[in-house]
Amino acid sequence: MDVLTTLDLAEWNVAVPQNLRNDAAAAIESGKVLYFPKLRFALNRDEDVLLSPTVLGGGDKNVSYDPANGKIKGAVVEGTTAPILRAMMRRYSDYATRLVREIFPAYAPTLETARTSYRPAEIAGRKYTPTKDDTRLHVDAFPTRPVHGRRIMRVFSNINPGDAPRVWKVGEPFPDMAKKMLPQVKRPMAIMPLLLAATGSTRGVRSRYDSLMLGLHDAAKFDETYQRTSPQKQVEFPAGTTWMCFTDQVMHAALSGQFVLEQTFHLDAEAMTIPESAPVRVLEKLEGRALV
Ligand SMILES: O=C(O)CCC(=O)C(=O)O
Ligand SMILES: [Fe+2]
Numbered sequence: 001m002d003v004l005t006t007l008d009l010a011e012w013n014v015a016v017p018q019n020l021r022n023d024a025a026a027a028i029e030s031g032k033v034l035y036f037p038k039l040r041f042a043l044n045r046d047e048d049v050l051l052s053p054t055v056l057g058g059g060d061k062n063v064s065y066d067p068a069n070g071k072i073k074g075a076v077v078e079g080t081t082a083p084i085l086r087a088m089m090r091r092y093s094d095y096a097t098r099l100v101r102e103i104f105p106a107y108a109p110t111l112e113t114a115r116t117s118y119r120p121a122e123i124a125g126r127k128y129t130p131t132k133d134d135t136r137l138h139v140d141a142f143p144t145r146p147v148h149g150r151r152i153m154r155v156f157s158n159i160n161p162g163d164a165p166r167v168w169k170v171g172e173p174f175p176d177m178a179k180k181m182l183p184q185v186k187r188p189m190a191i192m193p194l195l196l197a198a199t200g201s202t203r204g205v206r207s208r209y210d211s212l213m214l215g216l217h218d219a220a221k222f223d224e225t226y227q228r229t230s231p232q233k234q235v236e237f238p239a240g241t242t243w244m245c246f247t248d249q250v251m252h253a254a255l256s257g258q259f260v261l262e263q264t265f266h267l268d269a270e271a272m273t274i275p276e277s278a279p280v281r282v283l284e285k286l287e288g289r290a291l292v
Contacts, residue, residue: 096263149280171251185215
C-alpha cells in the first residue's frame with residue numbers, strides 16, 4: 001500500500017511547474033498524502049515561547065485561529081505572548097493558503113481558508129471518548145459544521161523543536177471503507193437535521209451527505225475489529241516536514257507527536273480533476289441517490 005506521494009519543494013513561496021501540479025492533483029484526489037520532506041515551517045526567535053503545552057487552555061486539544069477575523073480560541077497566554085501566537089498562526093495560514101493555491105490553481109475559485117490550528121500537546125497517552133479519539137482510524141466529519149459535499153483538505157507541519165516525528169496510521173481507500181461500513185450507519189429521521197439547525201446545534205442544516213459521513217466517522221472509530229484488522233500502514237512525518245491530504249477521504253489516525261500546525265480548507269467537489277473520487281460522489285453511487 002503506497003500511501004505517500006513525495007514532493008521536493010523546499011520553500012513555501014515558489015512557482016510550481018505544470019507537470020508537478022498535475023501529478024499532485026492526481027495523487028491527492030486519488031487518496032494519497034502529499035508529503036514535503038524538505039518543507040519546514042521555521043519559527044522566528046520570539047516564537048520559541050510558544051513551544052509549550054501550557055499555551056493550551058484546560059480541556060482544549062488545539063489552539064484555533066480564524067483567518068477571517070483574526071480571533072484565537074483555546075489559548076491561555078499572557079499579554080505579550082498573545083500577539084506572538086496570533087502572528088505565527090496568521091503566517092502559517094498565509095503560507096499554507098499560498099501553497100495550496102499555487103499547487104492547485106483549479107481549486108482557487110471555490111477555495112475557502114477555514115480554521116488554523118496549533119497542537120502543542122503530546123498525543124500519545126491522552127484520554128478521549130471514542131468519537132473524539134483521533135488515534136483511531138477515521139475520515140473527518142464535524143458534528144457542528146455541515147459541508148454539503150464540499151471537500152475537507154488539511155495541511156500539516158511538524159514544528160517539533162527536537163526530533164519527535166508525527167506518527168500516523170493511514171488506512172484503506174475511501175470506497176473500500178464505505179462499502180464495509182455503510183450498512184452499519186443508521187439513517188437519521190428526516191426531522192433531525194432541521195431540529196439540530198433550529199436549536200443551533202449545527203451551523204446550517206445537515207445534508208444526507210453530512211449525516212452519512214458522521215455515521216462513517218463514528219462507525220469506524222467504535223469498531224474495534226475494524227480498527228485492528230482493516231488495511232493500514234504506519235507513517236512518520238519527521239520534525240521540519242509538511243504534508244497534506246483530503247482528510248474527508250483518507251482514513252487516518254494520529255498516534256503520537258507534539259507541536260503541529262494545521263490549516264483546513266474547503267472546496268467544491270466539482271473543482272476537482274477527478275470529481276468522481278470525492279466522497280459525496282462515491283457515497284451517491286453506493287446509495288443510488290443524490291445526497292446534497
Ligand atoms: O493532529 C494530527 O496529526 C491529525 C489529527 C486528525 O485526525 C486531523 O487533524 O484530522
Ligand atoms: Fe482527522
